[in-house]
Amino acid sequence: SAVISQKPSRDICQRGTSLTIQCQVDSQVTMMFWYRQQPGQSLTLIATANQGSEATYESGFVIDKFPISRPNLTFSTLTVSNMSPEDSSIYLCSVTWTGSYEQYFGPGTRLTVT
Amino acid sequence: ELKVEQNPLFLSMQEGKNYTIYCNYSTTSDRLYWYRQDPGKSLESLFVLLSNGAVKQEGRLMASLDTKARLSTLHITAAVHDLSATYFCAVGFSNDYKLSFGAGTTVTVRA
Numbered sequence: 470s471a472v473i474s475q476k477p478s479r480d481i482c483q484r485g486t487s488l489t490i491q492c493q494v495d496s497q498v499t500m501m502f503w504y505r506q507q508p509g510q511s512l513t514l515i516a517t518a519n520q521g522s523e524a525t526y527e528s529g530f531v532i533d534k535f536p537i538s539r540p541n542l543t544f545s546t547l548t549v550s551n552m553s554p555e556d557s558s559i560y561l562c563s564v565t566w567t568g569s570y571e572q573y574f575g576p577g578t579r580l581t582v583t
Numbered sequence: 584e585l586k587v588e589q590n591p592l593f594l595s596m597q598e599g600k601n602y603t604i605y606c607n608y609s610t611t612s613d614r615l616y617w618y619r620q621d622p623g624k625s626l627e628s629l630f631v632l633l634s635n636g637a638v639k640q641e642g643r644l645m646a647s648l649d650t651k652a653r654l655s656t657l658h659i660t661a662a663v664h665d666l667s668a669t670y671f672c673a674v675g676f677s678n679d680y681k682l683s684f685g686a687g688t689t690v691t692v693r694a
Contacts, residue, residue, distance in 0.1 A: 500680045502680075502681065502682075510686075511671065511684045511685060511686045511687050512626075512671070512673075512682075512684045513684075514681055514682065514683070517679075517681065561625060561626070563682075565680050570614050570631050570633060570675075570677070571628065571631060572616070572628070572675070572680065572682060573628065574618075574625045574626040575625060576624075576625045577624075577625045579623075
């Protein structure tokens, strides 16, 4: 298993600003993902964070809006840029390993944009 | 496009009775997940089902998978208040590890 932490746990931000969310894992992992959970909704995959290369984004998500970094095998960041109230969501990172079927989720970052 | 459908979306359970949540998916997959989410919390892994006919049980929860029908069920036996939560199924693939989630089933257990 993995212990995953996210910072910040929650934040209230003004429209037009940006917020960077950190995801830290206590052990090296192969795969890291970022998901969004809008209020009362299910989870939607934003992107796969690739170590040492550009993230792979899902349809409807773009790098300019959600830049992602993954400098090593235990850490990733997601930035929500030029925020609008529609970006108010919980953002979760998840991790797994090549060959594993288990996938673990971080505690989430609850973002409110006013 | 992969579709994952859960039903019901809301389930009001009476303590002591049995209930089933259904998860249908549209594309062949090699892994099916069930997660639990309590309000304001992250996701807790309940089960991972990897093969046709797989059945896993933990306490009052039992999950099964029928890959031919593209159907998984989560059966709750003798519901208790502690089981009140939102339950998600998710479909995954061994080639890219991405998960596609169902809409979730919000369960409320009443006395």
